[in-house]
Amino acid sequence: MSDRPYTEDDLRAEAARQHAFLTEDPDFVGVGEGMEDGPVHSTSTDTDPARTWEELLDPERDGTDAFNAAQRKIHDLINGAANTSEWAVNLGADGLQPDEHAITINGGNKPIARIHFAFEPGMPDEMRTDLVEGIGQAINAHL
Numbered sequence: 001m002s003d004r005p006y007t008e009d010d011l012r013a014e015a016a017r018q019h020a021f022l023t024e025d026p027d028f029v030g031v032g033e034g035m036e037d038g039p040v041h042s043t044s045t046d047t048d049p050a051r052t053w054e055e056l057l058d059p060e061r062d063g064t065d066a067f068n069a070a071q072r073k074i075h076d077l078i079n080g081a082a083n084t085s086e087w088a089v090n091l092g093a094d095g096l097q098p099d100e101h102a103i104t105i106n107g108g109n110k111p112i113a114r115i116h117f118a119f120e121p122g123m124p125d126e127m128r129t130d131l132v133e134g135i136g137q138a139i140n141a142h143l
Helices: 008-024 028-036 053-057 065-079 085-093 125-141
Strands: 097-107 110-119
Touching: 008 085, 028 053, 028 065, 053 065, 097 125, 110 125
Parallel strands: none
Antiparallel strands: 097 110
């Protein structure tokens, strides 16, 4: 019997609740401020680092329509994001790290399901890939 009046599950549930609350209503101005020095990854080349949103869309720092439009779209993406707080808290508590591996199942012209993966940090890349491919093959066999 534990000497505390709550369980590990209670701790995780409260952490997930608070995590979700922190992402519920992002500050629009804060999104713009966060973008200023953020890299636009598609502008990176082998010889040059990625340009920032500000360098790309508002080099004079005078609030261009292009920067404001991108800010609105990013704000909307944050507002429309799925609540993955419980998943994120449980991954961290279990010592797992999200990975770029994902399986998307398409239904016609849009995704109908997506599986994201998280692994123990020390798991070799080859084992990660084999696991994801095995799951993908099993899904394909039943579709």
